[in-house]
Amino acid sequence: MPRIFRTAPFRLTLLFVLLFASAAFAFLAYIYVATAGEATRRTDQEIRREMRSLVDVYDRAGIDAVNQSLIQRAASEKPFLYLLLTKDGRRISGSIEESPVEDFAGQPAWATFQVTDMDAEGREVKHPARGLQQQLHGGEILFVGADAGEDEAYVARVVRALWASVALVVLLGLAGGLLVSRNVSRTMVDLISVVERVRNGEQGVRARVRGARDEFDELAQGVNEMLDRLERSMQGHKHAGDAIAHDLRSPLTRLRARLETAYIDVEAGKGDATEALAQALDDTDGVLKTFGAVLSIARLQAAGQAPNPTLFDPADLAADISELYEPFCEEKDIEYASEIAKDLTVRGNREFLAQALANILDNAVKYTPAGGAIMLRVRRRSSGEVEFSVTDTGPGVPDEDRERVIQRFVRLENSRNEPGAGLGLSLVAAVAEAHGGRLELSEGPGKVGEMGPGLRVAFILPRA
Amino acid sequence: MRILIVEDDLEAAEAMAKGLTEAGHDCTHGADGEAGLAHARDGEFDVMVVDRMMPKMNGVQLVEALRREGDRTPVLFLSALGEVSDRVDGLQAGGDDYLVKPYAFPELIARIEALARRRDTGSVQTLLKVGELEMDLIARTVHRQGKEIDLQPREFQLLEFMMRHAGQSVTRTMLLEKVWHYHFDPQTNVIDVHISRLRSKIDKGFDRPMLQTVRGAGYRLDA
Numbered sequence: 221m222p223r224i225f226r227t228a229p230f231r232l233t234l235l236f237v238l239l240f241a242s243a244a245f246a247f248l249a250y251i252y253v254a255t256a257g258e259a260t261r262r263t264d265q266e267i268r269r270e271m272r273s274l275v276d277v278y279d280r281a282g283i284d285a286v287n288q289s290l291i292q293r294a295a296s297e298k299p300f301l302y303l304l305l306t307k308d309g310r311r312i313s314g315s316i317e318e319s320p321v322e323d324f325a326g327q328p329a330w331a332t333f334q335v336t337d338m339d340a341e342g343r344e345v346k347h348p349a350r351g352l353q354q355q356l357h358g359g360e361i362l363f364v365g366a367d368a369g370e371d372e373a374y375v376a377r378v379v380r381a382l383w384a385s386v387a388l389v390v391l392l393g394l395a396g397g398l399l400v401s402r403n404v405s406r407t408m409v410d411l412i413s414v415v416e417r418v419r420n421g422e423q424g425v426r427a428r429v430r431g432a433r434d435e436f437d438e439l440a441q442g443v444n445e446m447l448d449r450l451e452r453s454m455q456g457h458k459h460a461g462d463a464i465a466h467d468l469r470s471p472l473t474r475l476r477a478r479l480e481t482a483y484i485d486v487e488a489g490k491g492d493a494t495e496a497l498a499q500a501l502d503d504t505d506g507v508l509k510t511f512g513a514v515l516s517i518a519r520l521q522a523a524g525q526a527p528n529p530t531l532f533d534p535a536d537l538a539a540d541i542s543e544l545y546e547p548f549c550e551e552k553d554i555e556y557a558s559e560i561a562k563d564l565t566v567r568g569n570r571e572f573l574a575q576a577l578a579n580i581l582d583n584a585v586k587y588t589p590a591g592g593a594i595m596l597r598v599r600r601r602s603s604g605e606v607e608f609s610v611t612d613t614g615p616g617v618p619d620e621d622r623e624r625v626i627q628r629f630v631r632l633e634n635s636r637n638e639p640g641a642g643l644g645l646s647l648v649a650a651v652a653e654a655h656g657g658r659l660e661l662s663e664g665p666g667k668v669g670e671m672g673p674g675l676r677v678a679f680i681l682p683r684a
Numbered sequence: 685m686r687i688l689i690v691e692d693d694l695e696a697a698e699a700m701a702k703g704l705t706e707a708g709h710d711c712t713h714g715a716d717g718e719a720g721l722a723h724a725r726d727g728e729f730d731v732m733v734v735d736r737m738m739p740k741m742n743g744v745q746l747v748e749a750l751r752r753e754g755d756r757t758p759v760l761f762l763s764a765l766g767e768v769s770d771r772v773d774g775l776q777a778g779g780d781d782y783l784v785k786p787y788a789f790p791e792l793i794a795r796i797e798a799l800a801r802r803r804d805t806g807s808v809q810t811l812l813k814v815g816e817l818e819m820d821l822i823a824r825t826v827h828r829q830g831k832e833i834d835l836q837p838r839e840f841q842l843l844e845f846m847m848r849h850a851g852q853s854v855t856r857t858m859l860l861e862k863v864w865h866y867h868f869d870p871q872t873n874v875i876d877v878h879i880s881r882l883r884s885k886i887d888k889g890f891d892r893p894m895l896q897t898v899r900g901a902g903y904r905l906d907a
Contacts, residue, residue, distance in 0.1 A: 498900070501788075508786055509869065528772075543838060544864060548877045575868040582872050 229404040233397025237390055244389045248382040256375045260350070263366050264330075267352050270300050271364045278356050286362070287313055301335065301351060301365035309361070319363045321353040328354045335367060407436045411443065423451060453521060475503040513647055520650040526569040529655075531684060534606055535560045537570060538598045541577045545585065553590040560598045566606050567684040568655045576651040579644040580610045580677050587614035592671055604683035605657070611664050611676040622661040648679065657681040685709045685800055686728065690720030690746065691735040691762065700733070703789050704796070717741025724750055729757050730800045733792075736763035736774060744777040751778035758799035762787075771867065790901035794853045801849060814850040815907030817886065817894060819843065828886055838863070839882050846882075846895070846905040855902035879903055 270293075278286045283304075290302050294315055303314035311318070320333035335349045351365025407430070414427045426447065427440035478499055485491025520526070538560045549556035566573070577596075584594045592613040601607050617625055626649040649659045657680045664674020687709050691697040694715065701711040712727065714720030718740045724732060736743040747759050761774040761782045771782045781795050812819040818827045824840060826833045835843060842863050846854065856875040860866050879895065887893040896904045 501900070505788070512784075512869075540864075544866075544870075544874050544878075547881055548872065548874045551877045551880075571867060574866055578866070578868065578870050582870055585872055 227401050227405045227408070230397060230401035233393065233401055237393035237397060240393055241386060241390050244386055248386060252375070252379060252382060255378045259375055260368070263350055263368055264352075267300070267350065267364050267366050270366075271352055271354060271362070274362060274364065275354070275356065278358070278360075278362075283312075283356075283358065283360060286356075290314070301349065301363075301367070303363040303365075305361040305363070307359035307361070312360070314363070316363075316365070319353055319361070320351060320365070321363065324353055324361065326355050328352060331365075333365070335365075337367075404436075407440075411436075411440060414443065418447060472507060475500055475507075478503070513644075517647050517650045520572075520647075520654045523654065525656075526572055526651070526654045529568050530570060531565055531567050532570055534564050534566045534598050534608065534681075535562055537574060537577065538596060538608065541574060541581065542596055544578070545581045549585060549594055552585065552588075554585065554588050555593040556596075557593065558596040558598075560596070561600055564598065564600055564606050565684040566681050568681060572651045572654070573681075576648045576679060577608060577610075579648050580608075580679065583644050583677070584610050584612035584614065584675070587675070588612040589614065589671060601680070606681045606684070607678050608681075609676055609678040611674060613664060613668065613671045613674040616664055616673045616675045617661060619663075625661070626659055645677070648677075652679055652681075655681055685730045685796075686712070687796065688712050688714065688720065688723055688727070688729040688732040688757075690714040690717065690723075690732065690738070690743065692716050692738045693735070700792070704793070707793055709796075717743065717746045721746050721749060724755065724757070725753075731796050732757050732759045733796065734759055734761055734779070736761055736770070744774060744779075747774075747778045760792075760795055760799055788855075788900075790853060790898075791855045791857060794855050794858060794901060797852045798849050798854065798858065801852065812844065812847045814847045814905060815894065816890075817847065817905075819847055826886070828890060833885055835882075835885060838878070839885065842878060842882055843886065846903070850905045850907060853898045853901040853904050858902070 274286060274289060277289045286304065290304065290313060293300065294302065301314075301316050303316050303319055304312040305319065306312055309319075309324075316335070320331040321329050322331075330350065330352055332348065332350050334346045336344055336346055348368045349365050350368055351363055353361060353363040355361050411427050414425050417425045426444045429437050429440045429444070431437065478496055482491055482493060482496030482500075486493045486496075538558060542556070542558045542560075546556045581594070581596070588594055594613075595611045597607070597609045597611070599607055599609075626645050645659070652659045660678040660680060662676045662678070664672065664676050667673045685708075687704055689697050689700055689704075689711055691700065691713070692715055697713050697715070701713060704711050712723055712729070714723045717738045720732075720734065720738075721741065724746075734743040734746060738746075741749075743761060743763075747761075750757070750759075758780045759778065761779040762785055763770060763774065763782065764785045774782050780799055783792060783795055810820065810822050812821065816829050819825075819840075821844070826835055826840070826843060842859065845859065845863050856873065857869060859875050859879075860868075860870070879897075883893070883895045887895055894906055896906055898904050
């Protein structure tokens with residue numbers, strides 16, 4: 221069976237053609253009944269009229285005038301069939317031999333019968349006919365019939381037309397269905413091939429969005445977004461693997477070297493074991509922190525959403541965090557200010573959001589020199605989103621690096637010597653993403669003397 | 685202090701027991717949940733340290749069983765699972781504190797001692813007293829040598845926690861968890877600044893500092 225016959229659209233088409241053909245058939249059947257009925261009614265009317273006029277003739281002029289009239293009428297263009305009988309049923313005159321009406325009881329009676337005729341080639345043909353039999357006032361019986369052949373032919377033509385149109389409906393439906401199926405199939409085949417190629421491990425394959433904005437485009441877009449996400453996550457994992465290796469290896473290497481040196485020194489009786497051990501402990505803590513952050517990010521990304529979200533006022537959270545960080549800033553001679561909008565609501569995991577804000581502030585404090593300033597703002601954007609932003613007057617992040625610092629483990633070259641695993645903002649970004657929000661980095665207040673241009677980190681949560 | 689360690693990782697349990705014994709405590713070890721339950725039923729312990737993931741019976745089941753039997757011994761959960769929900773599960777099961785592995789040893793000792801202390805203070809106190817320092821929990825006032833010390837609300841909470849655990853080391857993480865209710869480690873030592881502010885208020889102008897820094901562990905309030 222060719223592939224197209226197995227496609228869902230073709231099967232649907234078939235179903236619709238079937239339904240439509242049935243409907244058309246029912247419709248045409250009605251037309252047939254109506255038409256055929258009409259033809260019969262017309263014949264009956266004509267017969268009745270003929271009968272009335274003959275009864276008139278009889279009433280005015282008697283039986284002989286009727287006979288006279290019959291002779292004339294039998295010669296006319298469209299002859300009726302006539303039969304005149306005596307009261308007791310004997311034939312007086314007429315164009316047929318005997319009445320098709322059986323068991324005549326004196327009441328007007330209708331009969332359907334067959335007449336035999338010769339066609340143009342001399343062959344014997346039978347026509348259906350109808351007739352009315354009635355008793356005249358004098359007791360004679362008159363039968364008037366009519367050949368229904370003409371009407372029958374008309375009805376037959378209608379029937380033929382009906383069959384032809386049913387055939388046409390089916391053919392056109394099938395052809396249209398095939399066309400539609402082929403179109404739909406092509407789109408589906410495109411999607412299926414994308415799925416198949418991805419399954420075979422190909423990367424960067426994307427479905428074509430035709431711009432028709434129909435459900436196929438929607439599907440294609442959905443598939444593409446899914447692939448984007450998967451690819452990002454895969455790159456994330458791969459990158460994380462590399463980065464863990466890198467970021468854990470250097471402190472581990474350092475730790476090992478220190479321990480080795482200390483061991484040699486202590487063995488030689490000249491080193492201070494305590495100091496080396498303290499340093500080793502510090503290094504180990506660093507490694508563990510990195511590990512913890514990596515784990516948190518991985519879990520958030522794997523879950524795809526923040527656990528146990530609640531509704532709360534972001535102003536409370538901002539005030540809490542400010543309370544934690546403000547003294548710390550003062551200690552470092554950094555001016556801390558906050559501008560917190562009231563009566564907002566956000567939905568999320570308060571703990572993760574607190575951690576995200578703390579990480580942003582950690583970063584700001586780390587990079588802002590003494591004499592600088594940090595500003596925490598909470599406001600509602602015109603879009604209804606809630607934005608937490610932290611602006612500092614540190615060296616900032618160059619435009620081209622902003623996207624990169626959110627990725628895992630990236631620390632800019634000149635900040636290599638600062639403590640921290642470089643996971644701070646990646647964790648923040650992961651928290652934002654898990655809440656359906658995002659992280660935006662932009663320039664701070666600009667350059668002022670030696671300071672600046674600063675960094676503005678905006679953590680945006682969707683409308684609660 | 686008698687401490688029950690329920691931990692299936694023998695090496696970790698041994699290291700823990702060694703450290704705790706050196707710190708002057710008596711340790712008993714159960715190698716899985718069932719053994720732990722049997723020990724807990726047999727003996728009187730001041731604190732139990734229970735690993736969450738163990739063969740036969742996990743830590744949560746163990747603690748739930750003990751709590752059903754009316755055993756109120758303070759429990760410190762140890763776990764490699766550090767997520768919020770894991771911690772909440774552990775505390776709901778009847779645990780009193782939760783420490784994520786790997787941990788620094790001073791952190792473990794500080795938490796065990798804090799748990800054991802909690803048990804002593806059965807009655808509700810309205811007045812805390814540590815040496816010259818007095819805290820009135822209802823009037824929200826603090827005096828040292830009779831002189832009133834003006835504290836911010838958070839500084840008051842911080843000092844309250846330190847006073848309740850006077851003589852013990854408390855770690856920065858404990859303070860962040862118990863005073864600020866945050867369960868993450870800031871990269872910067874924000875807590876130090878709060879401590880130094882508190883210290884300047886309660887120690888400045890007095891002959892003897894009460895708030896001590898414990899190297900490698902945290903802080904301690906001495907009488």
